[in-house]
Every structure is written in structure tokens, then in C-alpha cells.
Amino acid sequence: MNFSVPATSANLGPGFDCLGISLGFRNYFSIEEAKEQHITISGEGKMNPHFTQDNTFVRIFMHTYKKLGGKSQFHFTFQNNIPVARGMGSSSAIIVGAIFSAFKMAGKIPNKDEVLNLSLHHENHPDNITPATMGGFNASFLKTHNNKSKVVYLRQNMPKNLKAVMVVPYQPMSTKKARGVLPKAYSVQDCVFNLSHASVLSLAFGMQRWDLLREGSLDRMHEQVRMATFPILFEIQKHALQNGALMSTLSGSGSSMFNLCYSDDARRLAKQLISRFSKFRVLTLDFDNDGVKIEKG
Numbered sequence: 001m002n003f004s005v006p007a008t009s010a011n012l013g014p015g016f017d018c019l020g021i022s023l024g025f026r027n028y029f030s031i032e033e034a035k036e037q038h039i040t041i042s043g044e045g046k047m048n049p050h051f052t053q054d055n056t057f058v059r060i061f062m063h064t065y066k067k068l069g070g071k072s073q074f075h076f077t078f079q080n081n082i083p084v085a086r087g088m089g090s091s092s093a094i095i096v097g098a099i100f101s102a103f104k105m106a107g108k109i110p111n112k113d114e115v116l117n118l119s120l121h122h123e124n125h126p127d128n129i130t131p132a133t134m135g136g137f138n139a140s141f142l143k144t145h146n147n148k149s150k151v152v153y154l155r156q157n158m159p160k161n162l163k164a165v166m167v168v169p170y171q172p173m174s175t176k177k178a179r180g181v182l183p184k185a186y187s188v189q190d191c192v193f194n195l196s197h198a199s200v201l202s203l204a205f206g207m208q209r210w211d212l213l214r215e216g217s218l219d220r221m222h223e224q225v226r227m228a229t230f231p232i233l234f235e236i237q238k239h240a241l242q243n244g245a246l247m248s249t250l251s252g253s254g255s256s257m258f259n260l261c262y263s264d265d266a267r268r269l270a271k272q273l274i275s276r277f278s279k280f281r282v283l284t285l286d287f288d289n290d291g292v293k294i295e296k297g
Contacts, residue, residue, distance in 0.1 A: 001030065001031055001032070001101070001105065001294065002029075002030045002294070002295035002296075002297060003028070003029055003030070003097060003100065003101045003104075003293070003294055004026040004028045004029070004292070004293060004295050005026060005027055005093040005097035005100070005132055005291075005292040006022045006024065006025065006026050006089075006093070006132060006135065006288040006291065007023040007025040007026070007027075007081075007082040007088040007089050007090070007093065008020050008023060008093075008128045008131045008252075009021050009023060009087070009089070009164070009166075009249075009251040009252065010089065010127035010128045010251070010252045011127060011219075011223075011250065011252060011253075012201065012249050012258070013216070013217035013223065013247070013249040014193075014198040014201060014218065014219040014221070015139070015198045015201065015202070016127075016194065016219070016221045017125040017126075018126070018127055018139060018198070019127060019137075019138070019139055019202065020089075020126075020127040020130055020137075020138050020140070021131055021136070021137045021158070021258075021287065022134070022135045022136055022137075022138075022289070022290075022291060023088070023164055023285050023286075023288055024164075024288045025088075025283060025285050026081060026082075026288075027043075027078070027081055027082050027090075027093050027094075027097065028079040028295065029077060029079065029097060030077045031061075031075070031076055031077075031101055031105055032074060032075045032077075033073070033074060033075075034074055034075040037058070037073045037074060039076045039078070040075070040076070040077045040078065041078045042078070042079050044080035044081065044082065044083060044090070045078075045080055045084060046080070055076070056098075057076070057078070057094045057097065060094070060095060060098035060102075060122060061074075061076075061098040061099075061101060061102045061105075062102075064099050064103070064106075065102040065106050068102065068103065068106035069106060070102070070105065072105075074105070083168050084172065085173060085175075086172060086173070086254070086255055086256045087173060087251035087252030087253055087254045087255060087256045089128040089132055089252065091123065091128075091175075092119070092123055092129045093132055095119045095129060095132075096116075096119050096132040096133050096291075097132075097292055099115050100112075100115045103115065112133050112134060112291065115133055115292070116129060116130060116133045116134070116151050116153075117149075117151055120149055120151065124149075125142070126140040126141070126142060126151045126153065127140065127252075130151060130153050130155070131155075131291065132291060133291050133292055134153070134291045135155070135288050135289045135290045136155045136157045136158055136288075136289045136291075137155065137158055137205050138153050139154050139155075139202050140154075156205065156206060159208065160263070161262060161263050161264075162210070162246075162262060162263060163261060163262075163263050163284060163285060163286060164258060164259065164260055164283075164284075164285045164286075164287060165240070165245070165260075165261060165269050165270050165282065166251065166256055166257070166285060167236050167240075167256060167259065167277060167281075167282055168256045168280060168281040168283060169255045169279075169280050169281075170281070171230060171255050172255065173230070173253055174253075175252070175253045178226050178229075179253065181226060181229060182221070182225060182226075186220075186221060190220040190221065193218075193220050194219060194220055194221050197218050200212060200215075201213065201216035201217055210262075211246075214241065214246060216247075217247040217248075217249050219249070222250075222253075223250045226250055226254055227250055227254070233254065233255070233257055235276075236248070236273070236277060236280075237249075239273065239277075240257065240273060243268065243269050243272040244261050244265035244268055244269040244272075245260065245269060246260050246261055247260045259273075266284050270282050
């Protein structure tokens with residue numbers, strides 16, 4: 001059986017750990033019953049023995065599958081397109097894809113709300129796992145009761161007249177290390193700044209007020225200190241905003257930069273970024289409104 005799960009971009013500036021968007025760039029994988037477990041990988045991680053010797057996807061899949069009563073072994077074939085440790089949700093794609101497909105292979109109908117909340121056992125903030133599961137633009141938070149957390153979210157589809165132009169450096173950024181550079185405390189002024197900007201940004205997506213994205217996506221909590229560890233990201237952001245981007249934000253904890261623009265401006269923006277940052281990968285992507293899904297064929 002064939003499945004796919006999308007890349008994501010989280011935070012979107014001021015929406016630290018709560019805003020995320022699904023990108024039309026997917027990891028594909030197939031799972032077939034076999035006499036013994038076997039893993040085949042192409043794309044990202046194909047040369048890394050860790051991906052076959054201790055595969056996180058397979059570990060999460062088998063744990064979920066066995067809890068659902070499954071008893072078979074499988075041949076896993078992965079076409080990994082999402083860059084690893086670049087802020088495009090590769091870890092969330094693994095988690096969500098593994099749990100969703102485990103339900104299907106166990107003969108269950110995958111309930112996306114259940115998949116999302118089971119994903120919390122492996123990813124303790126919802127900004128990437130929510131759009132990876134649901135698709136579209138998402139605002140989410142965790143509701144905790146009796147020491148159990150549940151994702152509360154709102155989502156909406158993204159229109160066809162917008163595209164994402166991602167600039168993907170070849171330098172990875174560890175999420176753990178990126179969190180380590182964050183301040184231990186924030187001023188009231190900075191907290192209010194982020195609350196107000198995240199609120200306006202969310203409504204700008206909801207009301208299609210794309211003219212407010214640039215101001216609404218400003219951040220004082222994480223972006224500046226993280227980008228300072230790889231200063232060329234400031235140049236990418238500035239150049240993108242000068243060449244048609246409606247907003248330009250650090251994607252997740254980096255090192256990729258997420259640039260949103262009108263579809264008509266995407267080719268020009270991508271060309272400018274390729275010309276200026278020739279050592280980096282530039283991806284022009286549609287937005288995804290499906291999230292994790294079963295592929296036909």
C-alpha cells in the first residue's frame with residue numbers, strides 16, 4: 001500500500017510552536033507484507049546506515065501497529081524528499097506517516113484527530129505535526145487535562161494563487177541546539193508584540209489580507225537569535241522581501257527560509273534567489289491542503 005506525507009513550515013514568524021503550514025513537497029512510502037522486515041531507502045538518508053539499522057519510522061510504525069493487534073512483518077520502501085534537519089518538518093513527517101499507515105495496515109480506518117494526538121507522544125509541540133496531518137494553514141495549542149495533552153486546532157485551505165519559495169541551505173540545524181540559544185525569559189513588551197502579530201497574521205491568512213503578512217510575520221521570540229547563528233539567512237530574508245515575497249520567515253528552527261508570494265511572482269522570486277544564493281537549493285512549491293494520505297496505485 002502506498003502513502004505520502006507533506007513537508008511543513010512552522011512558526012511563520014511570531015507563531016512560535018503554534019502556527020504551521022503544509023507544503024506541496026512530499027515523502028512517499030510503500031508498505032507490503034513480507035516474511036521478514038526489510039527497508040529500502042532512496043533520496044534523503046539513503047547513504048546513512050542509521051536510517052536502515054534503527055529507522056525511526058519503522059520503530060514508531062511497529063509500536064503502533066502491534067498495539068492495534070497487528071502481527072505481520074513488512075517491506076518498507078521510502079522515497080525521502082524532505083530535507084533532514086532543515087526546518088521543513090522531516091521529523092513530523094516520519095511520526096505522522098508512521099502512525100497513519102500503521103492504522104491502515106492494521107485494518108483500521110485512520111482517524112486524523114487520533115493520529116495527530118498519538119503523534120504528541122513523539123513530538124511535544126503541535127506546530128509541525130498538525131499541518132503534516134491535516135494539510136493547509138493551522139493554528140494549534142495543547143490542552144492538558146489529568147496529565148494528558150490534546151491538540152486543539154483550527155485549519156483552513158490555502159488558495160491556489162499563492163506559492164512558497166523555499167531556500168534550503170546545505171547546512172543542517174539541530175532543533176535541540178536551536179532551542180538552546182533562545183532566551184530563558186522574555187519581556188512583557190516582547191510577549192505582547194508576538195501575541196499581537198501572531199493574532200493579526202492568523203486573521204490575515206483567514207481573511208486573505210496578504211498585504212498584512214509582511215508586518216504580521218515579524219517576531220521577537222526566536223527568529224533573530226536563531227538566524228544569528230547562520231547570518232546569511234538575514235541576507236536571504238532581505239533579498240526575498242525586495243523581490244516579491246509577501247513574507248519571509250525562518251522555517252521551523254532553520255536552516256531553511258520560507259518565502260510566500262503570489263503565484264505570478266514565484267518564478268521571478270526564485271530566479272533572483274537562485275542567482276544570489278547559488279550554493280543553496282531553491283524550491284518553488286504549491287501549498288498542500290491534504291496532509292498525510294493514502295496514494296492511489
